[in-house]
Amino acid sequence: MEAVARTFATDEHVMVLRNGWFSYRWTEIFDMGGDSGKIPKSHTVLKAQPISDNTTDNKVQYQPYPIDQVVAKIQEERPAVFFCPHVETSVGMILPDDYLRKVAQAMHDVGGLLVLDCIASGTVWVDMKDIGVDVLISAPQKGWTGPPCAALVQLSERAAEQMQNKQETSFSMSLKRWGAIMDTYENGGFAYHTTMPTDALRDFHEISVETLQFGLPQLKQAQLEMGAQARAALNARGLTSVAAPGFDAPGVLVYYSPGESTENPVMFQKFKQEGLQIAMGVPWKIDEPEGLKTFRIGLFGLDKLGNINQTVSTLETAMDNVLTAVVGPSDASDVVA
Missing domain, CATH: 3.90.1150.10 (Aspartate Aminotransferase, domain 1)
Known part of the structure; x- marks a missing residue:
């Protein structure tokens, strides 16, 4: 998450859809280092809302920030990046496809990127091209039934092109650097940036094959x-x-x-x-x-x-x-x- 934030949000105005604790993490990442070390220059948070305040047992149900208001905020503020969770683990909330499509369209209309955290999506797969997602973050655990050992970051062509033009701000968490490492491996070569969790990656490969067979x-x-x-x-x-x-x-x-x-x-x-x-x-x-x-x-x-x-x-x-x-x-x- 921090590698993605550093790559696309540095010195930009961005927006976060916060549906719970694990999307609050974006704000935690942004604010590390105090005022002098913040990643974006500013960010707006759109919080999930109760569907009704009328309850006698304090068991209120929540929904995401209304989509029409999200679109209006995007048009007004023109953020460079919109960060949101597909599934928010702390409240068990999922964003429907139509909701995400409208966010993606609004962001693309202002020249921005949609970053979608899919770590807790399970096997409710997101079609990046259909929805319009630019950066999708996932992990081997949960839906993939694998060991937690690495980050899975998928980029649209727009996001990949932007990444190449971004200045790196971290050695170990440089998405640009890791993208180059991956390109080398995919082309049959070898590159070293750190010692890989080889056994866990092998296990993840095996379970991913089993997943595809299912x-x-x-x-x-x-x-x-x-x-x-x-x-x-x-x-x-x-x-x-x-x-x-x-x-x-x-x-x-x-x-x-x-x-x-x-x-x-x-x-x-x-x-x-x-x-x-x-x-x-x-x-x-x-x-x-x-x-x-x-x-x-x-x-x-x-x-x-x-x-x-x-x-x-x-x-x-x-x-x-x-x-x-x-x-x-x-x-x-x-x-x-």
């Missing part, structure tokens, strides 16, 4: 189907998704914890006792109320995608046991009913 369209459909079934199971148990309908990601499910006093570590431990690893809720940095209690479930991996019914059944059993442990048998049955 079929990319089939994996995308499986991710959508599994996510829909898993969300239906949680919704049926009276739980509330943080992401609003239409923006609820199929690979990352973030829900408010049951009960008023169920702290995040408690949910983590209860699922662990059921043999499942989840992630605790984190702050979102979108002006949400303090003290929200949430838990996160990741539906990544070929093992899950190849066994949807078993995966959802395992989740349902664990969820029922967790609800019983957290809110009690009678309250749990009331929730399920």
Whole structure:
């Protein structure tokens, strides 16, 4: 992320769509080093918003910044780069294709680039040419079921051309330098910039071949189907998704914890006792109320995608046991009913 930011955002005005904690990371990267060391000269943040303030249980659902207002902001400020997350892990929110197309068109109309973080997309693949994405960031883990060992950065022709004309500002995080290394390898040569994580890269290659053998369209459909079934199971148990309908990601499910006093570590431990690893809720940095209690479930991996019914059944059993442990048998049955 920092390599991309340094390459395309240095001394520019840029814009960030912040849907949660992991898109707040762009701001963290920009601001490292204080005023003298900031990467862009300025940046505007467009935060996800609650769909309604009217709630009695403080379990508000969120949606991305309205697309018409995003387009208007782009036309007004003419940013050089627009950074956004395809899937925001901290709230389980996905940006639909039509939303992204409108952002891409607006950015291209003002001569800018669209940078899309797809690390948490799972197997909901993004067609860069169809959508208009200029820089797509991914990684071997999550949707690729590989070891975390490297960054995957894909560039459109426009982005690749711009990269060649950019001044490098980092030795180790120079996207331009790493692009040259990759070009050398693709042309059958060898170049050294650092010691590569060779074993992990080999493992990633092997699992990527297995992924291709499964079929990319089939994996995308499986991710959508599994996510829909898993969300239906949680919704049926009276739980509330943080992401609003239409923006609820199929690979990352973030829900408010049951009960008023169920702290995040408690949910983590209860699922662990059921043999499942989840992630605790984190702050979102979108002006949400303090003290929200949430838990996160990741539906990544070929093992899950190849066994949807078993995966959802395992989740349902664990969820029922967790609800019983957290809110009690009678309250749990009331929730399920």
